[in-house]
Amino acid sequence: MxxxxxxxxxxxxxxxxxxxxxxxxxxxxxxxxxxxxxxxxxxxxxxxxxxxxxxxxxxxxxxxxxxxxxxxxxxxxxxxxxxxxxxxxxxxxxxxxxxxxxxxxxxxxxxxxxxxxxxSGREEARLIYLGVAHEQPPEPSQKRLVIDIGGGSTECIIGRGFQPLERESLQLGCIASTRRFFPNGKLGRKRWQAALTEVELQFQQFAATYRNLGWDEAIGTSGTHKALANICAAMKAGTGGISREALHKVRDRLLMAGRIEDIDLPGLSDDRRPVIAGGVLVLEAAFAVLGLEYLQVSKAALREGVLYDLLGRDGADDPREASVAALMQRYGVDVAQAQRVERTALMLFDQVAADWGLGREDRAMLSRAARLHELGLAIAHSGYHIHGAYVLQHSDIAGFSQQGQRFLATLVRCHRRSVPKSAFEQLPERLQPSARRCAALLRLAVVLHRARRDETLTGIRLSASGNTLRLHLERRWLQARPLLRADLEGELEDMLDLGVALVLDLA
Missing domain, CATH: 3.30.420.40 (ATPase, nucleotide binding domain)
Incomplete structure (x- = not known):
């Protein structure tokens, strides 16, 4: 190991x-x-x-x-x-x-x-691509277009090897599109063409970028594509994939039904019948706008990507670590200061984790927040913790769930100054206690490194009991640092807004 x-x-x-x-x-x-x-x-x-x-x-x-x-x-x-x-x-x-x-x-x-x-939709796209790439390993230099039509959204990804290069997510899916464009169940060519024009506009947003980048093969995944591949095979219009010609034949036969409940396509399951119209509509738009002629169909999808991503999180392949490094570079984070704060935050964490019921994932999130706590300085010094929190919450950050990004943003928002009463409301209740405690540890680490220089923090020890943190310091050491003492005394009040009582124990 x-x-x-x-x-x-x-x-x-x-x-x-x-x-x-x-x-x-x-x-x-x-x-x-x-x-x-x-x-x-x-x-x-x-x-x-x-x-x-x-x-x-x-x-x-x-x-x-x-x-x-x-x-x-x-x-x-x-x-x-x-x-x-x-x-x-x-x-x-x-x-x-x-x-x-x-x-x-x-x-x-x-x-x-x-x-x-x-x-998020783009994180979903990343995981879909990961699943397809692992199930059907590509050539290292080969580029792929992957399209996933789900029930509520459609994800389009271009990737090379195992890495996605472009990711998009559209509010178009087999259920959502069927409900939106055929709400009364009626099918007709005029209605279909009007709907197709509207859906094509959604793909036009990124079509030029995708076509300029290009791809060597196109792959469809999830239920709509599997259902259409079965229909094409049953109609003897293809085996294992979907061609433009076959797709048009399926569409024409679908429209002949007149109503969704009367659709009679060979190979179509009863389970898929109520939503197939929306799926065909979205795929026809994708074929038209992206200039597709043929689409392979993969058995892999989001869930397989989640499995492989889960394995990657156990070691050096955790995508969240790569995302943090990219954010640090993009926003010009002072690496030396970030590392000082991270080391101290983790040292304090390890001293109280058992008593505070904090686990490995909490430690990882504290580590990431420590590295990113000054991200907002690239925007403005005034309120930089607020700017940093906004960026972290609202960006598409590979590897993070929406709750994970909010957790990270909350720690950064609360690492200095006053803590808003609503700061933790955006988090699920199960995450709020650990977020409050990790925020307290990050605040202490930031205060201890306000001087922004390498310094051995000798004699510092932290203990926890309930919601009380006791910071043990050498009196002589602290007296030689009047600014630090003033900052720590200020934290006695500010920490209360985290639900944490800080006690200074000077020996």
């Missing part, structure tokens, strides 16, 4: 699981690590159609919510005996669109027995 591999990393024989809360279907994939590779041992899929329950105000129909929770309860039984670190659940477009996602996520996490990460 390498020095960068944690002692509780996934080993040969261990099981890992990925759970995908899609807008159409929920999926679970369980795999076993064998000789460094993943071997799928179980798959479950249930049609939940979350997107059907999403209303214009961002609410979720109670019947659809109950259907989703019942599915997650069953999935939870399957992963109940797999260690928490070896399971990752992600939620996509429909949960992203909810006005208050936590209203759904709290009971959903209770039913599943695991946290659920809400991921």
């Amino acid at each position: 390498s020095a960068t591999t944690p002692p509780d990393a996934v080993r040969d024989g261990d099981l890992i699981a990925a759970i995908d809360l899609g807008s159409n279907s929920f999926h679970i994939v369980v795999a076993q690590r064998v000789l460094g590779q993943l071997r799928v041992v179980d798959r479950l899929r249930e049609t939940v159609r979350m997107a059907e329950g999403l209303n214009a105000l961002g609410g979720l129909d109670p019947a659809v919510r109950d259907r989703a929770l019942a599915c997650l309860d069953r999935f939870g039984q399957r992963v109940a005996h797999i260690p928490r670190r070896q399971v990752r659940a992600v939620a996509t477009n429909t949960v992203r669109q909810l006005r208050n996602p936590d209203v759904f996520l709290r009971p959903a996490e209770a039913a599943l027995g695991h946290p659920i990460d809400v991921i």
Whole structure:
């Protein structure tokens, strides 16, 4: 095991699981690590159609919510005996669109027995590409276009090897587009053409960039593409893929039905019939705008990408670390100061982690926040902690869930000055206690390094009991640093807004 591999990393024989809360279907994939590779041992899929329950105000129909929770309860039984670190659940477009996602996520996490990460569209795109690349390894120099049509969104990615180069996510999916363009179930050429023109405009936003970059092959993934490949094969219009000509034949036959409930396509399952029109519409627009002639179909999708990403987080391939390094470079972070604060923050963390119930992921997030706490200085010195927090919350940062970015942003927002009463409200309740405590540790580390010079912090010890932090310092050492003493005395009051009582113990 390498020095960068944690002692509780996934080993040969261990099981890992990925759970995908899609807008159409929920999926679970369980795999076993064998000789460094993943071997799928179980798959479950249930049609939940979350997107059907999403209303214009961002609410979720109670019947659809109950259907989703019942599915997650069953999935939870399957992963109940797999260690928490070896399971990752992600939620996509429909949960992203909810006005208050936590209203759904709290009971959903209770039913599943695991946290659920809400991921952005571009992070979803990255994971989809990762899954396809691992399942169908490309040539190192080969570029691929990958298109994933889900229930609520469509992701388009160009990548080379295992790295995505361009990622886009559109608010177009088989369910969402069917509901939007054919709300009464009627199909007709005039209606279809008007809808196609509107969908094509969405692809036009990035089409020039993609076509200029180019690709060697195009791959479709997820349910719509698999269903269309089966239909094309049944119509003897192709085997294993989708051509432009075959797609038009499917569209023409679909429109002949006149109504969605009357669609009669060979190879089409009853389960897929209610949403196939929206999927065909989106794919026809993609073919037209991107100039596609043929699309291979991959068995891999988001869930496989989540599995491989989960493995990467155990070692040097954690995408979050690469993202932090890129942010530091982009915003000109003072690396030496960031490292000083990080070392001290982690030293303090290690002294109180057990008493405060903080874990490995909390330590990693504190480390990242320490490296990024001055990111906002590139914008302005005044309120730089606010600027940095805004950037971290609202950027597309590879590897992070929306909750993860908010956690990071909250630590950066609260590392200096007063702490707003609403600072932690954006976080799920389960993350708020650890975020408050990590913020307290980051504040102390920043104060101890205000001088911005290398200094051995001798005699400093931290202990925790309940919500009380006791900072043990040598009296003579602190007396020689009047500015530090004034800063620490100021923290006695400011820390209270974190729910932490700081006590200075001078010996």
